Amino acid sequence: MMGTALLQELVTAQAGRWPELPAVAWRRTDLNYRELDERSNQLARSLRDAGCRRGDQVCMLLPRSPEAVVALLGILKADGIVVTLDLATPPSRLAEVLRVCEPRCVLTLSSGGATLDELFRRGALASSVAVGSLGSSPIVGEHFSTQFCAIETAQMPSKPVSGRNRPLNPAQIVFNSNSRGVPRGVVLTHANIRRLLLWSSDHFGVIPGDRHIWCSVPSEGMSTFATLGTLAAGATLYPVPSDFGCHPARLAQFVRDAGLTLWMVTPQTLTGVAELDLVRSGDFPQLRHLVWHGGELQPGVLRHWMTRVRHVTFTRLYGTTEATVVNSSYRVPSVPDEETPLPIGRARPGDEVLVLDDQLKPVLRDQLGELHIRGLGLSPGYWRDPAATEAAFLRNPHQTERVDRLFRTGDLGRVNVDGQIYLHGRRDRRVDHDAELNEIEAALARLGSIRTAVVVALRTDETTGPVFGCAYVPLPGLDVTSAALRDDLAAMLPSALLPSRWMACEHLPRTADGTVDHGEIRRGFAANTGAPSVPPQTVNVARAQSSDSMSGREGR
Numbered sequence: 001m002m003g004t005a006l007l008q009e010l011v012t013a014q015a016g017r018w019p020e021l022p023a024v025a026w027r028r029t030d031l032n033y034r035e036l037d038e039r040s041n042q043l044a045r046s047l048r049d050a051g052c053r054r055g056d057q058v059c060m061l062l063p064r065s066p067e068a069v070v071a072l073l074g075i076l077k078a079d080g081i082v083v084t085l086d087l088a089t090p091p092s093r094l095a096e097v098l099r100v101c102e103p104r105c106v107l108t109l110s111s112g113g114a115t116l117d118e119l120f121r122r123g124a125l126a127s128s129v130a131v132g133s134l135g136s137s138p139i140v141g142e143h144f145s146t147q148f149c150a151i152e153t154a155q156m157p158s159k160p161v162s163g164r165n166r167p168l169n170p171a172q173i174v175f176n177s178n179s180r181g182v183p184r185g186v187v188l189t190h191a192n193i194r195r196l197l198l199w200s201s202d203h204f205g206v207i208p209g210d211r212h213i214w215c216s217v218p219s220e221g222m223s224t225f226a227t228l229g230t231l232a233a234g235a236t237l238y239p240v241p242s243d244f245g246c247h248p249a250r251l252a253q254f255v256r257d258a259g260l261t262l263w264m265v266t267p268q269t270l271t272g273v274a275e276l277d278l279v280r281s282g283d284f285p286q287l288r289h290l291v292w293h294g295g296e297l298q299p300g301v302l303r304h305w306m307t308r309v310r311h312v313t314f315t316r317l318y319g320t321t322e323a324t325v326v327n328s329s330y331r332v333p334s335v336p337d338e339e340t341p342l343p344i345g346r347a348r349p350g351d352e353v354l355v356l357d358d359q360l361k362p363v364l365r366d367q368l369g370e371l372h373i374r375g376l377g378l379s380p381g382y383w384r385d386p387a388a389t390e391a392a393f394l395r396n397p398h399q400t401e402r403v404d405r406l407f408r409t410g411d412l413g414r415v416n417v418d419g420q421i422y423l424h425g426r427r428d429r430r431v432d433h434d435a436e437l438n439e440i441e442a443a444l445a446r447l448g449s450i451r452t453a454v455v456v457a458l459r460t461d462e463t464t465g466p467v468f469g470c471a472y473v474p475l476p477g478l479d480v481t482s483a484a485l486r487d488d489l490a491a492m493l494p495s496a497l498l499p500s501r502w503m504a505c506e507h508l509p510r511t512a513d514g515t516v517d518h519g520e521i522r523r524g525f526a527a528n529t530g531a532p533s534v535p536p537q538t539v540n541v542a543r544a545q546s547s548d549s550m551s552g553r554e555g556r
Helices: 007-017 033-049 066-077 091-101 110-122 190-203 221-231 248-258 267-275 299-306 386-392 437-445 482-490 518-527 538-545
Strands: 022-026 029-032 057-061 081-085 105-108 130-133 170-177 183-189 211-214 236-239 262-265 289-293 313-318 328-331 351-356 369-375 393-395 405-415 421-426 450-461 465-474 501-504
Touching (some): 007 190, 007 221, 029 066, 066 105, 081 091, 081 221, 091 110, 105 110, 170 190, 170 221, 183 221, 190 221, 248 267, 267 299, 299 313, 437 450, 437 465, 450 518
Parallel strands (some): 057 081, 057 105, 081 170, 105 130
Antiparallel strands (some): 313 328, 393 405
């Protein structure tokens, strides 16, 4: 595979070696490597006929499915840039992403028709944007109709498509949030992602015939890691259907039934399975690797798992989207016997994870500093946002090379005497790069019923993730309820960002210098057990637990 420079070539190489090997296992049917390669070639030709040219953005509004895998490869083969949208995201937030990326084409199925119609109605998609259906029938809405569907695409030649992209060209834009609550796009090149895939295949010893799950949210960068990481190694991908549900018991049974050999999972799901006592001694006999990404896993939960499935290796991954998702790994050597957190491990070859002070100098052992990432995994920056790129990607003052850069992660950490790095929270206000407090407040500011509001992170629930509390000041004369505010926010934000604790205030507490006192607000929630609480909806749990492939603390 070393002779392949572009992402799609990694998969095409496997199709040449193992054409009849299952590439995607879906319900009761399989899509083999030859079929995947030919169908993605045909889709690339349909995209070009629809006007897509080198460097154009193509959006995928698709659930986890074989069609989504075909779309991903087809876009890359057409020299396009992949932008993945999540069907569970409200149209108002999708509209912000689309205004930034300005796609040439959108690929969808009938399940995305209503959302697309609303996006065209809002003007988030120009009338010139082509829509392709990967289903067998055209989709006709009030404001758009598809330019092609799977029947027309199947008539295209299935031979390889010639392309002009090079390794340093963008392959994908992954959208997360910035401090203003506006989505920003992290650009990842073919070279960025290719290095990650080759490292993963070697690190976990993936071989043809291995079986991996895909349960991450489609719009997250970890989904690309899940899909292409599996296919680049000749393994078989098992997407979890969107209607399957993500209860820990069902996911555990999915892993058993599929005989998975590698399971990428979130700490929340591992905790949920342990709390329900769903792991039997010697369970998951074909599983070799259990890998989690994002957030801390309590040592008691890890002990629960490791004492029951002793044949499985357990690995923690750490990283940010801006540095191509995964930057370090830690393989747990033995069952932990102390209530102490795990380190984040060693950096991938070509990358460095550094703990630096405000002058970008290394901190002393056991002193807190901010984690910075350096190396070949760094993104070129944020899509069409040079100011944000300059603020986050710093020139390394201790190196003479002009291209040497550091990415500020915002994570705090320390280095112990053994050289291991341990995380200690965040420097800024973000609890999770997908759950940014500023984004929630920006959405609240657009409501017409409150004067001001502040959102704080109260704790992290081991099952559902961060628990947010909102202290708000209603406009005079309005009858504002927490349930109504939450309903209004649900039209603008993903469910995982919705506060579940609410507190109406006459005014927000302030510190001596006039800034909002976030500590006092947290203490108010702790003291006011009668503060209105809106329990997380089941969809909230589903999102937190649907990042089970190569995901977790994603969007970082």
